[in-house]
Amino acid sequence: MRAYHLEAPSLDALRVVDVPQPRPGAGEVLVRLRAASLNYVDLAVATGAFPATLPLIPVADGAGEVVETGPDVTGLAVGDRVIPHFLPDWSAGPLPTYTSRRMRGITMPGSLADYTVVPAASLVPMPQHLSFTEAATLPIAATTAWRAVRTAVVRPGSTVLLLGTGGVSLFALQFAKASGARVIITSSSNEKLERAKALGADETINYASNPDWDLRVLELTGGVGADLVVETGGAKTFARSLNAAAAEGTVFVVGFLSGDELKTSLFPIILKMLRVVGSNTGSVADLREAVRAINTARIRPVVDQVHEFDDAAGAYAMLSRAGHFGKIAITLGDRL
Numbered sequence: 001m002r003a004y005h006l007e008a009p010s011l012d013a014l015r016v017v018d019v020p021q022p023r024p025g026a027g028e029v030l031v032r033l034r035a036a037s038l039n040y041v042d043l044a045v046a047t048g049a050f051p052a053t054l055p056l057i058p059v060a061d062g063a064g065e066v067v068e069t070g071p072d073v074t075g076l077a078v079g080d081r082v083i084p085h086f087l088p089d090w091s092a093g094p095l096p097t098y099t100s101r102r103m104r105g106i107t108m109p110g111s112l113a114d115y116t117v118v119p120a121a122s123l124v125p126m127p128q129h130l131s132f133t134e135a136a137t138l139p140i141a142a143t144t145a146w147r148a149v150r151t152a153v154v155r156p157g158s159t160v161l162l163l164g165t166g167g168v169s170l171f172a173l174q175f176a177k178a179s180g181a182r183v184i185i186t187s188s189s190n191e192k193l194e195r196a197k198a199l200g201a202d203e204t205i206n207y208a209s210n211p212d213w214d215l216r217v218l219e220l221t222g223g224v225g226a227d228l229v230v231e232t233g234g235a236k237t238f239a240r241s242l243n244a245a246a247a248e249g250t251v252f253v254v255g256f257l258s259g260d261e262l263k264t265s266l267f268p269i270i271l272k273m274l275r276v277v278g279s280n281t282g283s284v285a286d287l288r289e290a291v292r293a294i295n296t297a298r299i300r301p302v303v304d305q306v307h308e309f310d311d312a313a314g315a316y317a318m319l320s321r322a323g324h325f326g327k328i329a330i331t332l333g334d335r336l
């Protein structure tokens, strides 16, 4: 079968190879992948910023159809359109211990291949209104955004602050609007802010031309702040996110786009009694819940660009220069 191998932690070490098609063992399923989608972590793996088991079939997220079920698999049939979850060993409930968890495209084969074998229990049925390309964007970004909105009990009247217009932020925008919240979103690009408005954002702030964006959030909320901040920015945005949060609000700590090492005052957390909650994506059950919400609210993922299999390097390059709005996908033969 066709696959990409990442042979070393460098974008130059991404090669198309011909490898044997894997076979499903007990409790496993063979999936014909139709599309893959990039997350920031895939770039971090491909550049050595996030440790991975190399050589590796990279890219965490994908979608496809069942072509063979192994022994002891029930409830799945050939032809089912499915999404393999990023963390296949975390079915539901609390996070298992770190050592027992595999990560697709990081410590086990990922989605840049014609076929993959995954545990049957890690498969979630695709939303019926989505193409394979759209469904491939769900495991990491939609699951994370779903948990953010659910953790903060976002409801009509809540204010949600989103940093930048990447994959997690735009899913959070769609879930927050479906929950009746007011959404404030930042971006370095006025054109992307216009697109965010078209998706339902209520207020926009250009963080490049307005570096005091936290103060602008306070201004827009009458001094109150946001009930939920989805903190994707990391080191350079964290202190301002604390400042922009409402008393007893939730700062959902997701990303490290501007670095992962902090030097910040604890006082905003203490004085405003903030809930600072770490995110580690979510379980298969969380993805299932996100899919249920996507089905019910008829949400369509924002797939900004679709690259052909042969142009996977172009997809990575686009992600690395933040040239996208929402998600970047790679097609492996999407038929919808």
Ligand SMILES: NC(=O)c1ccc[n+]([C@@H]2O[C@H](COP(=O)([O-])OP(=O)(O)OC[C@H]3O[C@@H](n4cnc5c(N)ncnc54)[C@H](OP(=O)(O)O)[C@@H]3O)[C@@H](O)[C@H]2O)c1
Pocket (backbone or CB within 6 Å): 038, 039, 040, 041, 140, 141, 144, 163, 164, 165, 166, 167, 168, 169, 186, 187, 188, 189, 192, 207, 232, 233, 236, 237, 253, 254, 255, 256, 257, 258, 279, 280, 281, 282, 319, 322, 323, 324, 326
């Ligand atoms: N812990 C978890 O569970 C989890 C899950 C998913 C993702 N993540 C992490 O969360 C982060 C975002 O992931 P993603 O996949 O959504 O990324 P992405 O799609 O690559 O988003 C990148 C966008 O973030 C914005 N951005 C970059 N630097 C920024 C800054 N200093 N301030 C505000 N916005 C900034 C830019 O938006 P504009 O172009 O609009 O300016 C950029 O286009 C990454 O660090 C990723 O690894 C963590």
